Amino acid sequence: MMQAPLVLTSFFKxxxxxxxRKSIISRTSPHKIHRLTYGQWAKRTRRLADALTKLGMTRGTKVGSFAWNQHRHLEAYFAVPCSGAILHMVNIRLSEEHLIYIINHAEDEILMVDVDLLPIIENIAPKLETVKHYIIMTDEPALPKTTLQNVLSYEDILATADEEFQFPEDIDEEAPAGMCYTSATTGNPKGVVYSHRGLVLHSIMLSMSDSMGIAERDVVMPIVPMFHANAWGLPFASVNVGATQVLPGPQFTSALIMDLIEQEKVTLTAGVPTIWIGALQEQEKKERDISSLRAICCGGSASPTRLIRTFEEKYGIPYIVVYGMTETTPIVALSNYMSWMEDWPIEKRIEARAMQGMTMAGIESSIINEAGEVPWDGETMGELRLKGPWISNEYYRDERTADAYRDGWLYTGDIAVRTADGFIKITDRTKDLIKSGGEWISSVDLENALMTHDAVLEAAVIAMPHAKWQERPLACVVLKEGQSVTEPELLAFLENQFAKWWVPDAVVFLEEIPKTSVGKFLKAKLRDNVAEIYPKSLV
Structure with missing residues (x-):
């Protein structure tokens, strides 16, 4: 066989x-939408590569992007790695402390910044040790006033660059192409480096029919940020197959999302559950024609079964739960229905859809506990571990590598069961499992049940100390606007679904549940917030 390297340059070409002739629709501000073809995008991408090279970008240079989902970010997605450099997609929602840490730790030399995010970078710039150039991405002809030094306009540097710039032909497929940092809940974020080979194989997997099935005829709108875990690989896969891309840009709302789906005839979209909870509320306020959608992909945290069922039954839109991590590029499993599930009752089908699904071809998964590999019984819990060609094998320059990578496996820290059908169901994180009287209680199962109640918008269940039982579950609930329900009513609602010892001892009603930068419940912060109410114990 020919030794043809698997590199992103092949996607670009x-x-x-x-x-x-295919389109990229890019929203860069509340009042500005760019429409360009892949042909125009390709010329701009070559210009960007030339401009960055003239600024000193060479093989292995770290180039940071601090940007929303828009066309300039997509240009960087290819201009940087196809030149042999490394694109560091900086999570714009991290704290200033963590932003300083990851930019310095990655040793970014060039930082491309969306203009509306400029104040954040100005605040931390004095503490950035390696950045030599700042490139401002803006639609305006003139740069805004800024305290930054060595500032350039993105469009200005493209204007004088060569659209015939040639990418090197000798990039090794194992060479680093991109990097992201985890959104840490404790300690500093951990860096993950993605190789060309891993990104190419991951993208091909996303085009498989039993995966997302991304194809040329699709109109793909990644709501999941391009600054987090490669936007789940959607930009790379879409470029490879020539799918139309809709990039929603900054500060989008539920109304904007639904408008874009209707106006651009989006066929595939992806985001975290909070996105789809808000989108469904917006749809019920003002109905749009969303019949173009062939699938909604959702991950990041558990999806309420009521949400899944509404999209599938009322709107006829498959709601596919996906599973992955920053460390896994990220997609490793999806909850697509198998052929033998077609005749299942709707309740059983939705229950399967809410799981993390079957491990994708190319990935090996194992769930183990102290007794070894767990049986496929849907009940026995263990830690999920993974291996495969797009699974990382270390954290970037981080001693915590040894905690997660052992014996050729990535230990995810997710507690899971596997059903007889081979579906993975995440029951908790190792740090969030509730151990009461020596028995494990899944906070995820309780949260999912609570969010099926008509009055509940969001629910998180956490462990609180208990003098007798070691830990007991506490339910933290956000109600829908205009809805009301009492603590006894919610507990009675759960008693019909779970063993008595699983039912939380109390319910706390909150205005909001703290979340990480990517929309996951931040349970460490939540525990701190409710500690004033239950400072020592539930008894």
Missing amino acids: RAESYFA
Whole structure:
């Protein structure tokens, strides 16, 4: 066989050659939408590579992007790695402390910044040790006033660059192409480096029919941020197949999401559950034609079964739960229905859909506990571990590598069961499992049940100390606007679904549940917040 390297340059050249007429719709501000073809995008991407090279970008240079989902970010997605450099997609929602840490730790030399995010970078710039150039991405002809030094305009540097710039032909497929940092709940974020080979194989997997099935005829709108875990790989896969891309840009709302789906005839979209909870509320306020959607992909945290069922039954839109991590590029499992599930009752089908699904071809998964590999009984819990060609094998320059990577496996820290059908169901994080009287209680199962109640918008269940039972579950609930329900009513609602010892001892009603930068419940912060109410124990 020919030794053809698996590199992102092949995706770029394919889109440039075959899909030059296809569209990229990019929203860069509340009042500005750019419409460009892949042909135009390709020329701009070559110009960007030339401009960055003239600024000193060479093989292995770290180039940071601090940006929303928009066309300039997509240009960087290819211009940087196809030149042999490394794109560091900086999570714009991290704290200033963590932003300083990851930019310095990655040793970013060039930082591309969306203009509306400029104040954040100005605040931390004095503490950034390696950045030599700042490139401002803006639609305006003139740069805004700024305290930054060595500032350039993105459009200005493209204007004088060469659109015939040639990417190197000798990039090794194992060479680093991109990097992201985890959104840490404790300690500093951990860096994960993605190789060309891993990104290419991951993208091909996303085009498989039993995966997301991304194809040329699709109109793909990644709501999941391009600054987190490669936007779940959607930009790379879409370029490879020539799918139309809709990039929603900054500060989007539920109304904007639904408008874009209707106006651009989006066929596939992806985001975390909070996105789809808000989108469904917006749809019920003002109905749009969303019949173009062939699938909604959702991950990051558990999806309420009521949410899944509403999209599938009322709107006829498959709601596919996906599972992955920053460390896994990220997608490793999806909850697509198998052929033998077609005749199942709707309740059983939705229950399967709410799981993390079956491990994708190319990935090996194992769930183990102290007794070894757990049986496929849907009940026995263990820690999920993974291996495969797009699973990372270490954290970037971080001693915590040894905690997660052992014996050729990535130990995810997720507690899971596996059903007889081979579906993975995450029951908790190792740090969030509730151990009461020596028995494990799944906070995820309780949260999912609570969020099926008509009055409940969001619910998180945490462990609180207990003098007798070691720990007991406490339910933290946010109600829907205009709805009301009492603590006894919610507890009675759960008693019909779970063993008595699983039912939380109390319910706390909150205005909001703290979340991480990517929309996951921040349970460590939540425990701190409710500690004033239950400072020592539930008894």
